[in-house]
Amino acid sequence: MRPTNAAIFAVLAVLPALPAHAGEAPADRYRLEKSAEGYVRMDTRTGAMSLCEEKSGQLVCRMAADERTALQDEIGRLQGSVKALEERVTRLENTPSARLESNLPTEQEFEKTMGYMERFFRTFLNIVKDFSREDDNAAKPAPDRT
Numbered sequence: 046m047r048p049t050n051a052a053i054f055a056v057l058a059v060l061p062a063l064p065a066h067a068g069e070a071p072a073d074r075y076r077l078e079k080s081a082e083g084y085v086r087m088d089t090r091t092g093a094m095s096l097c098e099e100k101s102g103q104l105v106c107r108m109a110a111d112e113r114t115a116l117q118d119e120i121g122r123l124q125g126s127v128k129a130l131e132e133r134v135t136r137l138e139n140t141p142s143a144r145l146e147s148n149l150p151t152e153q154e155f156e157k158t159m160g161y162m163e164r165f166f167r168t169f170l171n172i173v174k175d176f177s178r179e180d181d182n183a184a185k186p187a188p189d190r191t
Contacts, residue, residue, distance in 0.1 A: 073089070074088060074089055074090055075087065075088055075089065076089060077097070080096075082096070082098060083096065083097050083098030083099060084096075084097040084098070084099075084104065084106075085097070086106055093108075093109075093112055094109045094112070095107060095108055095109060095112070096108075096109060
């Protein structure tokens with residue numbers, strides 16, 4: 046008489062409760078048990094079980110239903126976390142300081158602008174000096190013609 050899947054699962058569910066050897070080799074981590082549809086693979090450290098079947102000479106395993114639910118729950122939690130982080134980044138990017146920072150000129154644009162300002166001030170100072178010379182010439186008294 047062949048054992049049923051329920052019997053195999055019951056036996057495999059009890060195995061994690063048994064004490065493991067401290068020097069257990071990684072090769073002994075997984076146990077395979079034959080079932081009617083293929084194999085049941087159990088991780089002796091975590092108790093996780095996968096259903097396996099032979100395809101093209103290779104063993105192909107898929108998670109058991111309870112693991113799939115846990116995985117889907119974790120994926121949902123992570124998606125919620127990513128969404129919350131994206132919303133936070135969006136809020137931070139829309140702050141006045143972030144918008145101001147993104148509008149700052151590049152180093153090249155800044156240097157170009159400083160060049161314009163320097164030329165402006167030099168020209169302005171030359172105009173002021175010209176006016177000052179004209180005032181000096183106008184302030185001199187006319188020669189005495191007597």
